[in-house]
Amino acid sequence: MPRAALDNREIQRVRRRLCEAALALYREEGADAVSFRRLAERTGTSHTQPYRYFENKDALFAALRLDCYQRFFDCIRDCDRPGSDPAARLQAIHHGILEFVRAQPADYQLMFAADQPPLADYPDLLAVRRAAFDYLVAIVAQATEAGRLDGDPRDIMHVAWGAVHGLLNLHTAGQLLHGRRLEELTQPLLRTVLHPLFETDHDVLRSA
Amino acid sequence: MPRAALDNREIQRVRRRLCEAALALYREEGADAVSFRRLAERTGTSHTQPYRYFENKDALFAALRLDCYQRFFDCIRDCDRPGSDPAARLQAIHHGILEFVRAQPADYQLMFAADQPPLADYPDLLAVRRAAFDYLVAIVAQATEAGRLDGDPRDIMHVAWGAVHGLLNLHTAGQLLHGRRLEELTQPLLRTVLHPLFETDHDVLRSA
DNA sequence: ATCCATAACTTTACGGTGTAAATTAAACAC
DNA sequence: GTGTTTAATTTACACCGTAAAGTTATGGAT
Numbered sequence: 001m002p003r004a005a006l007d008n009r010e011i012q013r014v015r016r017r018l019c020e021a022a023l024a025l026y027r028e029e030g031a032d033a034v035s036f037r038r039l040a041e042r043t044g045t046s047h048t049q050p051y052r053y054f055e056n057k058d059a060l061f062a063a064l065r066l067d068c069y070q071r072f073f074d075c076i077r078d079c080d081r082p083g084s085d086p087a088a089r090l091q092a093i094h095h096g097i098l099e100f101v102r103a104q105p106a107d108y109q110l111m112f113a114a115d116q117p118p119l120a121d122y123p124d125l126l127a128v129r130r131a132a133f134d135y136l137v138a139i140v141a142q143a144t145e146a147g148r149l150d151g152d153p154r155d156i157m158h159v160a161w162g163a164v165h166g167l168l169n170l171h172t173a174g175q176l177l178h179g180r181r182l183e184e185l186t187q188p189l190l191r192t193v194l195h196p197l198f199e200t201d202h203d204v205l206r207s208a
Numbered sequence: 209m210p211r212a213a214l215d216n217r218e219i220q221r222v223r224r225r226l227c228e229a230a231l232a233l234y235r236e237e238g239a240d241a242v243s244f245r246r247l248a249e250r251t252g253t254s255h256t257q258p259y260r261y262f263e264n265k266d267a268l269f270a271a272l273r274l275d276c277y278q279r280f281f282d283c284i285r286d287c288d289r290p291g292s293d294p295a296a297r298l299q300a301i302h303h304g305i306l307e308f309v310r311a312q313p314a315d316y317q318l319m320f321a322a323d324q325p326p327l328a329d330y331p332d333l334l335a336v337r338r339a340a341f342d343y344l345v346a347i348v349a350q351a352t353e354a355g356r357l358d359g360d361p362r363d364i365m366h367v368a369w370g371a372v373h374g375l376l377n378l379h380t381a382g383q384l385l386h387g388r389r390l391e392e393l394t395q396p397l398l399r400t401v402l403h404p405l406f407e408t409d410h411d412v413l414r415s416a
Numbered sequence: 417a418t419c420c421a422t423a424a425c426t427t428t429a430c431g432g433t434g435t436a437a438a439t440t441a442a443a444c445a446c
Numbered sequence: 447g448t449g450t451t452t453a454a455t456t457t458a459c460a461c462c463g464t465a466a467a468g469t470t471a472t473g474g475a476t
Contacts, residue, residue: 163401165374169320169322175337176366193401419476423473429466431462442451442454445450
């Protein structure tokens, strides 16, 4: 029989290593700097070797996006305080997302880049995005069910997410024309969009 | 003396022709399809000829963005109803922007693309963006001065702009997870962000 | 009319890219 | 060993941005 096929664990390991190298390259020098050749150079293989692990460059970027999505979702869960007041939870998550953007603006840009193939083309990406979104929707639903917010939780979350995202997007693109700190804009925006959730302060009472 | 230098009018004419060809290429096949070589091919010249009119590819894209900004600003002014109620004006402009995005989503993406050099690198781009932004700020100021809105008009406009932009950006990127029509999300968002401007209906009274 | 300085334009060239195809190298069964 | 199968590399091609060299055309001076 033939030479042993690559162990599946090994494949995953190399994929991860390639992803890490690609992400580093992307963060350092932008999307155009990410090439299979430089990737191969950095990982010490031939320039066609990455094709063993990614069908093409789009697939590589999809893998990068998946990695970002997962860490983004992790960030959301880590910042959350399940069991406490929905306003406090959303507030904490908002803060965590800002921190994520501050720490890795390139990752945030990549996740929401408009020049990437649509999410629908990559079911695994879509799944993580949906999971993260549904996670947030559940928090809003907690508020609507308590009668502290009116409307479809999905609509509410979509609008809140989109609104904050707009400012984050402009910010990372260097297109905010005003010298305000980011929080000074997103914070009131969030409170306004989720009004009247933040009107009354249930935080201490409910989390106790 | 030497051969006559190109007439400045002629230069502008060719630049415009190149821009139009580039924009068409961009709309049809995306940013990666825009190359000096294909541009030259379409305009019937050698592949280095575009360098006579643009220092490099970044400069070409800056020119494309400028063109988009100007048409975007035109769109805003054309939709506006100066002299009428600020709520009605912002409402009309909001509608016009949605129409712009619907008609030319690629142009909208290009204007706000995060992978382009920062606005600050191109004073002429910045100028048009500021002009458009200030134009909108003036409308908000009209509302704050009438006591119908509280806060710094620049902050208010920034938040409103950013918020709506977030949904438009997700939409054009194919990343809206929900099957809502765009207006069904941006419309209430705008009203909420500019609350309490839309609470009372001054439209008919003031525009009469 | 001839010559030539200068600007416009084209051709050639280089290093880089994504990716397909051909080639080589390595590991196991026999 | 030989043969088979797979991994990995090498080669190749078409395209790209861009620099440099080479060519052509056009004006005025002579």
